[in-house]
Every structure is written in C-alpha cells, then in structure tokens.
Amino acid sequence: MAEDIEEIRRQKMEELRNRDEAEASDEAGPADGAEPRSPSEPVPVDGTAELSETVSEHDVVLVDFYADWCGPCQMLEPVVESIAADTDATVAKVDVDANQGLAAEYGVRGVPTLVLFADGEPAERLVGMQDEARLRSAIEEYA
Incomplete structure (x- = not known):
C-alpha cells in the first residue's frame, strides 16, 4: 500500500x-x-532599414503609408488595427511626412497607400480607403 x-x-x-x-x-x-509571430498591433516603421528588417522577418507584411492629417487614413486606422490583431500578417505603419524618402522609394503619391509584401517582395498595392474584407482577402491570398 x-x-x-x-x-x-x-x-x-x-x-x-x-x-x-x-x-x-x-x-x-x-x-x-x-517564424516569429506577427505582432497583434501595427508596428511603427521609421526608415528604409526598419522596413526592410520587418519585411524580411515576416512572411506577409501589410505596410500602411499614412499621414496624421489625412481623413481617409484616420478612417482606415481601426481597420488596420483589426487586421493586425486578427490575421497572421504583420502590419507596419509608415508616416509619409516623417519618411518622405521611403514613401518616394515605394512610389507613394497619395495616402493612404497600402503595400502588401509576400516573402519579402511587394505583391500588391492598394490606394485609398479600403474595406476590411478587401484587405483580408488580399492577405489570405498570400498567407
């Protein structure tokens, strides 16, 4: 016992x-x-080196080129936050006023502009206000 x-x-x-x-x-x-887990919040990016590092560390990265004064950018903010929280994509935010050279490098002529990177390469570009379903379908296509 x-x-x-x-x-x-x-x-x-x-x-x-x-x-x-x-x-x-x-x-x-x-x-x-x-593979590092994607952050559940958008990641602020300041400069080419930071963007390159973010894109190389994650399979799918949605980069939001925005400006604080831009109304459509402000309307897109909750959508971008939801995408960051609910998908496997990493969301990076680039302030075009603070990063004019980076915006020019990616041909950003208006805000908001969203560039989707897949496996380190730009795969899709979306200009203007986008609905959440459109962004999710683009991400799922490359995830």
Missing part, C-alpha cells in the same frame, strides 16, 4: 514537471529558427 502511494506521488510529480516545462516553453515564444 505504501509503495502504491509512493508510485502515485512520483507520477504526479512527473506530470507537474512536464506541465511546468510545457508552459514555460509556450511563454518563451517561437523556438530558434521558427
């Missing part, structure tokens, strides 16, 4: 250790070499 109790105690301790190790690895994030 005492041996049975010791065996049960040993098994329970083993289960607890395994559970704690599993929880710790979940909190640590992706394993080395694994």
Whole structure:
C-alpha cells in the first residue's frame, strides 16, 4: 500500500514537471529558427532599414503609408488595427511626412497607400480607403 502511494506521488510529480516545462516553453515564444509571430498591433516603421528588417522577418507584411492629417487614413486606422490583431500578417505603419524618402522609394503619391509584401517582395498595392474584407482577402491570398 505504501509503495502504491509512493508510485502515485512520483507520477504526479512527473506530470507537474512536464506541465511546468510545457508552459514555460509556450511563454518563451517561437523556438530558434521558427517564424516569429506577427505582432497583434501595427508596428511603427521609421526608415528604409526598419522596413526592410520587418519585411524580411515576416512572411506577409501589410505596410500602411499614412499621414496624421489625412481623413481617409484616420478612417482606415481601426481597420488596420483589426487586421493586425486578427490575421497572421504583420502590419507596419509608415508616416509619409516623417519618411518622405521611403514613401518616394515605394512610389507613394497619395495616402493612404497600402503595400502588401509576400516573402519579402511587394505583391500588391492598394490606394485609398479600403474595406476590411478587401484587405483580408488580399492577405489570405498570400498567407
């Protein structure tokens, strides 16, 4: 009887250790070499180097070229935040006033302009106010 109790105690301790190790690895994030998880909020990007790094780290990146004074950009903001929270795409935000050279590099002539990158390359460009369904379908096409 005492041996049975010791065996049960040993098994329970083993289960607890395994559970704690599993929880710790979940909190640590992706394993080395694994694709980083996409952020659940838009990532502000300042400059070509930051944009290149963001695009190279993630499979699908939606870049929102915007301006603070732009009405349609402000209307698009909740849509972009929802896309960041609910999809596997990383959403990057580029303020065209602060990053005029970067905007020119990507041919942004009006805001909002959204550029979708897939596997490090520009795959699609959307200019003007977009509805959420259109953005989601574009992302799903490349995800």
